[in-house]
Amino acid sequence: MVSPDAEPSGMVPDDLAARLHGVRAGIIDAARLADRDPAGITTIVVTKFHPVALIEELYALGERNMGENRHQEAQSKAALLGDLDLVWHFVGQVQGKKARQVRAYADVIHSVDRESLVTALGSAESIRDCFIQVNLTDDAARGGVDPLNLPALVDTVLAAPGLRLLGLMAVAPLAEEPRRAFARVRELSEQIRTQAPAAIALSMGMSQDYAAAVLEGATHLRIGTAITGNRPVLG
Numbered sequence: 001m002v003s004p005d006a007e008p009s010g011m012v013p014d015d016l017a018a019r020l021h022g023v024r025a026g027i028i029d030a031a032r033l034a035d036r037d038p039a040g041i042t043t044i045v046v047t048k049f050h051p052v053a054l055i056e057e058l059y060a061l062g063e064r065n066m067g068e069n070r071h072q073e074a075q076s077k078a079a080l081l082g083d084l085d086l087v088w089h090f091v092g093q094v095q096g097k098k099a100r101q102v103r104a105y106a107d108v109i110h111s112v113d114r115e116s117l118v119t120a121l122g123s124a125e126s127i128r129d130c131f132i133q134v135n136l137t138d139d140a141a142r143g144g145v146d147p148l149n150l151p152a153l154v155d156t157v158l159a160a161p162g163l164r165l166l167g168l169m170a171v172a173p174l175a176e177e178p179r180r181a182f183a184r185v186r187e188l189s190e191q192i193r194t195q196a197p198a199a200i201a202l203s204m205g206m207s208q209d210y211a212a213a214v215l216e217g218a219t220h221l222r223i224g225t226a227i228t229g230n231r232p233v234l235g
């Protein structure tokens with residue numbers, strides 16, 4: 001719906017604020033249902049395909065954690081918005097040859113999924129936070145490590161001097177009830193606890209399934225369209 005009154009320039013569009021407030025309220029409701037403190041849940045607004053102006057609007061509304069999934073787009077947005085105290089989360093698949101560039105601007109990398117990527121990411125002097133992405137489907141092209149290979153990858157990440165392992169990340173498969181999928185991730189997280197006692201975070205839950213993720217212990221929600229509106233189609 002187009003408002004009859006033009007937005008004064010520089011103002012935050014009401015619909016963005018309304019969607020954001022709706023999601024914040026939804027997270028608080030889900031946390032209450034799960035008997036959890038909402039303060040333990042970080043919302044990452046996934047702003048891929050959207051212009052930097054939208055990120056500035058989100059910043060004005062109090063959001064600090066932004067998620068991107070394409071390297072060049074993320075790199076240029078982080079450079080353009082370098083004056084803002086944003087936390088950049090890279091949530092897409094990382095190409096090995098781009099790994100060093102990604103770690104230059106990404107504060108948190110959610111998609112570590114293979115040993116070669118750990119090597120490519122792990123050798124720098126500074127430390128980056130990361131998640132290991134777990135593939136919950138049978139399709140290897142989906143990104144994420146096969147759960148059978150998770151313990152070995154955990155050891156590799158723990159041994160990498162430039163990475164701090166926060167926990168596990170996953171995307172719920174279309175073919176599975178999201179809450180069941182997230183419960184599987186929680187179980188995997190419990191299984192690696194002896195190896196990596198500090199890696200207790202869970203990056204899971206998107207626009208359609210964040211409430212289910214909160215019920216299964218998500219600490220980092222990656223929410224796009226429910227907050228940003230539909231992604232523009234880039235021509």
Ligand SMILES: *Cc1c(COP(=O)(O)O)cnc(C)c1O
Nearest residue numbers: 046069091206207222223224225
């Ligand atoms: C795009 C994306 C999201 C956000 O998806 P929505 O359905 O728009 O909330 C979350 N995680 C990853 C890895 C993504 O690529």
